[in-house]
Amino acid sequence: MLQLLVGQTLNGVIVGTLYGIIALGVTLTFGITGIVNFALGEFMMIGAYVTWYMFDIAGLPYPLAILPAVAIAAGCGFAADQLLFRFTRNNLINGLLVSIGLISIIEAAALVLWTTTPKDMGYVLSGAFRLGAVSLPKMKIVVFALLAAVMFLTYAALSRTWMGRAAYAFSQNPEAAMLMGVRTEILQSGVVVYSTALAGFGGALYASLYSLEPAMGGLYILKGVEAAILGGIGSLIGSVAGGIILGVTEAVGSIYLPGAFRDAYGLVFVVAILLYQPAGLFGTER
């Protein structure tokens, strides 16, 4: 029983970091542009499918397959920003609805290109580590390490560099930041593109572990938003912590309760948090 618990917890942590990277994108986008980009899940899907294509079809080695995936996801993110999100800054409802329209378009395009048949990428790294009776696939550890590294680097960049401080200042007081010379348009576009790049990266790593289908984006953005709310929208640490807490809760919860309701735990959690601690676990209300 203990090994089941440990195994599930570890699984939950790893899935949680995937939720976390989306949540990070959600929090960043909300903090700087004032909207929630529901289409982030689709950018994750784009990253996943491009990686699959590059690795399985084009035969590139995995690390080289990830690069175009992230680039293409970021490129699409840039296009989306220039065509759409540029016009919905700080308008939450409009931004939400526009991103939902975007989801329809991207998901339909994916269906046309790749159909609903799930795509399974070949093994990148086979084999597993054994911890007593618990077996943890090596690739999962690699994915976890990479995601954790990227999230940590993002956090470091935002708290130590001038660029990060400018971003923080902007999220606190846009007018003042502008008057101080922060190039707000570039900052906002940059954040949108960066969060889509993060999502694409998450997707690229996702592809090495799970099978792909066009509907995957919808599930992950929901989890990402739940995790972001859990940790507190506006807090970087919160989004990561929220993701992991959500992942672990789902994984451990499905031991004791029907697996079909796995998705419900996050929802109930979120409702409870919003009612009692609207700022989330780590958040500062914007």
Add this chain to the structure above:
Amino acid sequence: MLLEVIELTKRFGGLTALSDVSFAIGTGEIVGIFGPNGSGKTTLLNLITGILAPSAGRILWKSTEIQGQSPHVIAAAGVVKTFQNPQLFLELSIYDNVAIASHLRLRRQYGLRRLAELLPWRDAARHSEVMQRVDRILALCRLDSVRERTAAGLSYGQEKMLGVAMAMMCEPDLLLLDEPASGLGEDEIRTLEEVLRDLRGAATTLCVIDHKVDFLARVADRAIALQQGLMIAQGAPAEVLHHPRVIEAYLGRHHARA
């Protein structure tokens, strides 16, 4: 006594915005509350109107405790305020703005029977009555000339007046005005003073909160001075304005006379 404030205190984390403030407002008075920025005027106002709940102390309205109640309940009890930065329903016409404000009147007049007012012919019948009241109040607030405009097309002074008009539609027993004179030119301030006196004539008790002392001195029967959350003087405006602590608060220690 219409309104009694008893040892009212409000703390925000480590900051004490209001400390042990006590005073009373009697029917038919115009009471002025003034103090420099940060003295706790707006906090006091928000505590009375239910937007904030006090950390300690009580507020009695017609001998009933109202501290901590919801804003709409306190408004229904007869205490209505205006906003320092005029709050309006910007998309709507002036008429609609004032008509929405007649909600409380409708409630008082009809109680639960107002469900019958849903019937279209009843609504039409009431329409002319509402029009008359709206016209009367717009005239009182010197806004009848701009009746047809949308709320977005008004000057700042007119916006403030519209705020007063809307508050008056609620038929308050006590009207609290938050910095009504701020941002107004001299002429507009004179008009405001006239309106306030007319309002008192129409049996509304007024409490004016502002930092323009000369305006308050002209308008108020009684004045209360606040500084850093404390009440430092109370009495007739002339007295209060010459009170040493008040002068010190406004002009600094050098100017205070013994």
Add this chain to the structure above:
Amino acid sequence: MKLLLWVPFFIFPALVQSNFILTIFIFSFILAIAAVSFNLIFGFTGQLSMFHAAAFGIAAYTTSLTVSIFQVSFWVALLPAICFTIVLSLVIGSICFKFKLRAFYFAVVTLAFSELARLVILNWNNVTNGTLGLMVLDKPSVWLPVGGMVKIDGAVGWYFFSLAALIFTVALCSLVLRSWIGRCFAAIRLNEDLAQTLGIDIFRYKLLSFTLANALAAIAGSLYAFYTGYIEPNYLSINQSLDIISMVLLGGRSSIIGPIAGAFVLTGLPHMIDLSGETRAMLYGLVLILTILIMPQGVIGTLATWRRAA
């Protein structure tokens, strides 16, 4: 007067013999009920609720199950469906509005409840048959002056039945929105703080708007189930909520009848133009985006603005 606009709809079936077109109209009428009622809480009260499709679907299931389990007529079954929807709305609405959730969080919480409802229905296989859905074989009956109790079957019958339901919905919404209740909704939408200061109980009116909107959606859902003869958990999906939102945005959220236009366009067009499911979805996303960015007042709203300017 605006009532004249309805007359063409009454004559229409006589002019058009095609069942196909009548079917499109029937679907449009029923979905228009959902759209018009959604606009109560969204366009008029300013709250983005993601629970509308859930109300639609839950009522559809409740009505169908009541008919099949208790062997009663459609009308009798409609009552528990509407009552259940009202109770749910009161509970969920109370939770949301008591805690004064701001716009985005209200959308998220209603979405959460909607998804929970869908998951329950999806997994409660004994009762709801899960993903397979339920067949609804019964049809409602009405009493007509000519012919007594008549079963509503066939395109023409359903056309007038759903048209009548739509007219009822519009009339009810009209009554509410033109009254002081409607003014309270507008006050909440435009400036909540001011509304409170003027004595309007925000909690009560938001709850009223939410509950009424969901109750009317319940009617739409029940009609839809009995017309198509089939219900499945996807009735409660986020996509269904989005469909309804798009209809309102496209048609225009500042009028009562605007959403009807949106319902017609988004229901009718995909059937008129033969497109694959994916192309339809892409166009649909495009319509949503263009409406938000270019025509935020929707078709009817923009037309109204042009007319005023002319």
